[in-house]
Amino acid sequence: MKQAMSPEEIKAKKPYLDWSLSEAEYDYISQQLLGRLPNYTETGLFSAMWSEHCSYKKSKPVLRLFPNKNARVLQGPGEGAGVVDIDDGQAVVFKAESHNHPTTVEPYQGAATGIGGILRDIFSMGARPVASLDSLHFGELTDAQTKMKVTGTVRGIGDYGNCMGIPTVAGETTFDPCYQGNVLCNAMSVGLMDQKDLQKGKAAGIGNAVMYVGAKTGRDGIHGATFASADFSDENATQRSAVQVGDPFMEKLLLEACLEVITKHPDWLVGIQDMGAAGIVSSSAEMASEGHSGMELDLDLVPQREAGMSAYEIMLSESQERMLLCVNKGHEEDVKKVFDFYDLEAVTIGRITAGHQYVLHHDGEVVCDIPVSSLTDDVLEESSEEQKPARIVAAEQAPAWQPHITDVEATLRSLLQQSTVADKSSLYQQYDSQVRTNTVVGPGSDAGVIRVRGTHKGLAMTTDGNGRFVYLSPKVGGQIALVEAVCNIIASGAEPLAITDCLNYGDPNDPEIFWELHQSVQGMAEACRVFDTPVISGNVSLYNENNGQAIHPTPMVGMVGLVKNLDHVIPSFVQQPGDRVYLVGQTGDDYAGSELQKMLQGEISGTLADFDLEPVRDYLHRLLKLMQAGKVASAHDLSEGGLGVALSETLFKTDLGMDLDLRHLTADQFFSETPGRLVVTVPAEFAADFESTMGGDAAMVGTVTNSHWLQARLANAEINQNVSELQQLWEEALPCQLKSKD
Incomplete structure (x- = not known):
């Protein structure tokens, strides 16, 4: 097989520099790991596997700050997805992934394949996906390109998820100029399984088969991992060759076939893994590494939909809807029959070998012969310089x-008409949130809730991120991202898991950006420990820049909680006249990075005030116990727009109102965004118990009325607003902005 360049030409011309492999890394590979010059195929494999997207070579030191274990964690980071015990021999499986660069280049396919990829991570663990979520961040809607990207992204998510028959039950969508040239599309999937069916991405047992299943391999998505590990610019704004093309109908067949093998024939299977970033090379090398095995593959046997593909293209293609299985020798035909039933490819392309070599054959020649560990374990971690941004020093x-x-x-x-605050139903109504009939609470609430069929339990889930806060004060902003997720889960009556x-x-090569990463992860990690919510999966997406302009640092937190009794799921909107209204948590003068500041100033500035996590944890746990005892009627967390927006949202789509005494707050504080606060309504008969339990952490501020008016007395102002008129402004804002020709 003729290689595109000889090893000597590669050394001289250095094409690997365009694949995110540095000269120092190339020299280390050739001189220390191999003792020879790598050929073209091998160089491509190293470039993909040593990319930040696959290896986390820059971020690993920071990721070690995260806690990843507690009494409920069954599987933490390192596999396709994390797994958590939810009692009764059952487990919830979940993970989030970014698909930012592909969605920026090709919004529809980028978003669609982001959903497809995260779903495969879930069912590769042996779980059936039961819900999807997203976290989307766009530029301002004053830009025609942004409107197109919003429309394409939402349509891609909806089409893929709807065709798969998996409900999209929650998410978030924000707008800020920093995302104008680099959209963020983060997808999260949640699955359910019996713990006995838990699978791992492992290849072991000399002579066992390596089986390729699913769709055929094409040239789409080649070097997608390195595409996601480099700065974005106008030069690659049309790099569509790195964007995959999805087929949700084939993925549905693949899901059913894989789960049939996993649940009905576990004795056939050694391990299974999705072919995600870096395609065949990542799945096969990582499985061999996990099994401490060698592997030999014949690439001529790989099902291909295009003629004349090179070994390089076959191995690095990120064509969708493909999985790799390690099957016990003698059961290859059994597995093939299952996949034949679903009209899917199922081909034995290699075997597990003694030793630890990774050997590839193509066109009758050996095109790769390197140690497995050189791709997976020998990656050079890169230290990074850190520097506190000058803007933060000045702001302090x-x-x-x-x-x-x-x-x-x-x-x-x-x-209420700001794009980040306004009603998002015009977007999420394109998603089927009720398919499979397990959805208890769908989009538009603090958290989505689904029932665990056959039990009286439920799962609450949310995605949360606020890049503005992290940009101004990374450590505190990281804490707030976690606290906001906790508040959303508890507001639904669930225990955060x-x-x-x-x-x-x-x-990350910019010292100020790496400092932001380090500080914000440190803040998130501290909050995770306080709330006992370990990090069980996830991903790092760096190089989110356009022409040298970085996005705000935006860590997204996807959290899942356990509802022990579905009778006590808490709605986010008020329930009946006469209920008492409480403000849980203390309100301060927190305006830096707020929606109010952005609206009035046109930009954000300042720093965030430190806050004590332990008191917040304590009163939220007390609140949850009251919810589980059936003594809370509704709850809604305070985020963008503060108390003013939260009170309005609790009344929308009801025929009720509120009469409030807020004279301990000023008109400014009505829109403060102090974290860790909720608006809670309580039936009058439980008010005494509520106040006794919550003490000074909750203030009774009024009652629910049947007037459909929001009435409030502040220290220096009064509010007397018709809720129907507020709701109309809130509902019509986003559709009008998307349709505007300005």
Whole structure:
């Protein structure tokens, strides 16, 4: 097989520099690991496997800060997805992945294949996916390109998920100029399984078969991993060859075939793994590494949909809907029959060998012969310089920005129409949130909730991230991302279990950006320990820049919680007149990075105030116990827009109102975004118990009325607003912005 370049030409021309492999890494591979020059195929494999997207060579030192174990964790980071015990021999499986660069280049396919890839991570563990979530961050809707990207991204998510028959039950969508040239598309999937069916990505047992199953391999997505591990610019803004093309109908067949083998014929299977980033090379090398095995593959046997593909192209293609299985010798035909039934390819392309070599044959020649560990374990970790950004140093010395609101009602109406705050139903109504009939709470609430069929349990789930906060104060912002997720889960009446994450940042070679990554992960890790919510899976997405301009550092937290009794799921909207209204948590003057600041100033500035995590944990746990005892009618967390927006949202789509005494707050504080707060309504008969349990951590501020008016007295202002009019402004804002020709 003729290689595109000889090893000597590769050394001289250095094409690997365009594949995110450094000269120092190339020299280390050739001189230390192999003792010879790698050929073209081998160089390509190293480039993909040593990319940040696959190896985390820059971020590993930071990721070690995360806790990843507690009494419920059955499988932490390192496999396709994390697994958590939910009692009764059952487990919840979940993970989030980023698909940022592909979605920026090709919104529809980028988003669709992001969903497809994360679903395969779930069923590769032996779990059936039961729900999807997303976290989407776009530029401002004043830009025609952004409107196109929003439309394409949402359609891609909806089409793939709907065709798969998996409900999309929760998510978030924000808008900020920093995402104008680099969209963030983070997808999360949640699955359910019996613990006995748990699988791992392992290849072991000399003579056992390596079986390729699913769709045929094409040239789409080649070097997708390295595409995701480099800065974005106008030069690669049309790099569609690195974007995969999805087929949800084939994925549905693949899901059913894989689960049939896993659950009905576990004795046939040694291990299974999705062919995700870096395609065949990542799945096969990682499985061999996990099994401490050698592997030999014949690439001529790989099902291909295009003629004349080279070994390089076959190994690095990221064509979708493909899995790799390690099958016990003698059961190859059994597995093939299952996949034949679903009209899917199932081909033995190699065997497990003694030793630890990774050998590839193509066109009758050996095109790769290297140690497995050289691809997976010998990656050179890269230390990074860190430097506190000058903007933060300056902000710490400057006086805090203070709003001066003269018309609180007009401010509330304007905030409700901000694109990040406004009603997102025009987007998520394109998703089927009720398919499979297990959805208890769908999109538009603090967290989605699904029932665990056959039990009286449920699972609550949410995605949360606020790049503005992390940009201003990375450590505190990281803590807030976790606290917001906890508040959303508890607001639904669920016990927080664990998290997955997508760590979206700019170029880590910039010392200021790496400092942001380090500080924010440190903040997240501290909060995870306080709330006992370990990180069980996730991914790192660096190099999110466009023409040298980085996004705000945006760690996304995906959290799952356990609802022990579905009778006590808590809605986010008020329930009946006469219920008492409580504000849980203390309100401060927290305006830096707020929606109010962005709206009034056109930019964000300042730093975030430190806050104590332990008291927040303690009163949220007390609140959860009251919820589980059936003594809370509704709960809604406070986030963008603060108390003013949260109160409005609790009344929307009801025929009720509120009469509130908020004279301990100013008009400015009505929109403060102090974290860790909720609006809670309580039936009058439980008010005494609620106040006794919550003490000074909850203040009774009014009652629910049947007037459909929001009435509130502040220290220096009054509010008297028709809820129907507020709701109309909130509902119509986003559709109008998307359709506007401006």
